Amino acid sequence: MSGQKAVSGAAKARKRRRPYISLRWRFLAALAALLVLTIAVLSTLVLRDIERNQRQRVESILKQRSELANLRISQTYLGDPQVDAQTFLRRSGPQLAADVSNLLSGTHVVIYNADGIEVGNSQPLSRTGNVADTLAIANQGKTVYQEADSQLIYMSPLVWTIGQVGVVQFEYSLAGDQQFYHTIALSIRTIGLIALAASFLLGLIYVQRVVHAIRKLQQATEQIRSGEYIVEPPVKRSDELGDLSEGITYMSLAIKQSMDRQKQFIGSISHEFKTPLTSIIAYTDLLDMYRDDPELLEEARCNMRREADRLLEMVEKVLRLSALEQYEFNQNAEPVELASLLAECCSRMSGKATKFELSLTTKLAEVTVMADRESLVHLFLNLLDNAIKYNVQGGEIVVSSTAEGGYAVISVRDTGIGIPEEAMDKLFQPFYTVSKDRARSTGGTGLGLSLVKQLAELQQGKIAVKSAIGAGSEFTVTLPLAPEAPKRLQRGNKSETKAT
Structure with missing residues (x-):
């Protein structure tokens, strides 16, 4: 009683220390966090991929335009080879910018000479912001661009056979790409929220079912704790x-x-x-x-x-019987010579057999088993005592042992009153006796065979019985041989002792 109070007090103390949070809400919180994380990661990856594809597409378009511009300007220069490249650009720059712009469907084109001075602009009234740093990099033979709001300024070196002669600049509107990106982002967020709500709802329904099943299991354990035992599973699921x-x-x-x-x-x-x-x-x-x-x-x-x-x-x-609950076979097992042990047991019971005018005969083979010697003594003394108590006057008891296929087989046979077939199933139950009058007259308690069965099983063995009314009974105990026993030739030395 005090132990139960202590356990109850410990449980209450744990409840005071930790706030109670329903398993349902823990599941839902974990599910919501997982869904939000999944949607956020997927959205980020998709949008990043869209942004990368847009950038690659724009770069590819502007690279093609740069190549076309380079080709058109160089071809025009080759048609007028009398002047140097810088003079050609300074004189023909405005016309070249206009021609390239027309070639590229009205794209704003600006041409710079090798000194970074603007020499041509397809839209003279339109001025680009501060691009000095970007232009300086382009003059080093590198393709470069910069973003300004929704505009992309792209600069590419003009390279002829004589080397770099200038820089060509294009302006590309990013408004369409940005609008597409924001539309996709909004769609993903909307779909994500809908998926989150739907998944959360489905998760809520599933978690509710799981929690309901867990509550049924909890109620079942409470019933068992209060002494109301269940005979049917409280929850029937395939998980x-x-x-x-x-x-x-x-x-x-x-x-x-x-x-x-x-x-x-x-x-x-x-x-x-x-x-x-x-x-x-x-x-x-x-x-x-x-x-x-x-x-x-x-x-x-x-x-x-x-x-x-x-x-x-x-x-x-x-x-x-109570001690057998804590019995450990591995700590007590040892090689035991059965012939000497059985002879000793028969010798101890010979006086009682003589008292009841019974003959006690042994047919023992030299076999060794791995078992607890003291337990075997109690086992066989109980079997012999049982054979004496339920025998008839002038009857016989035969004890034999032999080795068969890695096992020792020990038989205790009597010529007693026998056991009814309907009593076989109950024979090894505590306090069960076939004949209560006979048990009282001989001092039987009904515990002997129950003890024998437990002792045999604890020695890794088993016990069987054959009997018929008026024809006596034969109890057979099977025990595993010691590891070295099968290697030896098992030969029986028979001895006979009679007590009358």
Whole structure:
């Protein structure tokens, strides 16, 4: 109870430290951020690509115009070779600018000589702004341009066979390209906002469904915590949430079965403890009433001792069953010679077999298994004890061992009362006995075979049983051989011991 309070207090403290933010809003915030980032990146890339294509197209157009202008001016000069290039440009510049402008569909053309002096202008009344720096670079034989508002001023050197003789300047309007760019940018933003809104709406619907499923899973866990176990998956989906839902359902059923077994175990052990205690109390009451009855005294002594022994046996087996919950095979396993171990167990039980007028025979092969020796002792002592308790007077018990295909096979066979077929499924359940009257008369607790099964499984083995009413029972335990055991020739040394 105090542990639950501590956990609850820690949970409340965490809630106080951190503000509660619904998973829905976290998902939506992350989705919105992702969508905005995606649209921003795509818009930037698209607009940058449009701008680059526009620039390349303009440069290509102006380069072609520059080549045409260079060709037209040089051809005109070759038709009048009597003067030098600079005189030719100074005298024919205005006409050349007009001719080139007409050739280029009215483009504003300005021609400069080698000294950077304007010698021709297709639009004499139109003046260009400050282009001195740009012109100085062009006079060095480089193509250069500068932007001024919506105008692009492009300058290219006039290069003839005699070298650079001047510079030709074109003006190109960027208004159309800029308008196209702004229209595309506006369209992208509009489409982006619409896509953002649509994606956000679809994301909201999807997240709502996911959050609804998570809330169902949360409610299911709350039900399990309050003791209301679920038998059907709260969420049926073909994804991770569906897998989680099935896992929670499986966990719920496993917890329910465990709790039911625990309740049954407590009920059974309470009943089994109550029976011998009731008998002991009854005899103490009788002894108080008839203190001088020697026969009653002897009977009470024997019965009270038997019931006390039965109580002690139950306590020991319950403690061993509890200890098996923390058992670790790898920390206890060791090579164990079965022949000597089984011989020792049979020797320890021979007195009890003699008491019930039973013969105990062994047919043991020299085999070695990898197991916990102490656990094997308890396992086989319980099987032998069971064979003695449920045998008939003058009956027989045969213990044998052999090696078969990498496994040791140990058999404990008796000639007792046998086990009904309908009892086979319950035989290894705690406190289950085939015959309750026989169990009480022989001191059986119903815990032995349950303990045997758990011990066998913890040794990486298994147990099986064959039985028929009136024909006795045979319990077969299979254990893995030790790693070196299959390499040796396994030969059986048979010994027989009879107790009558």
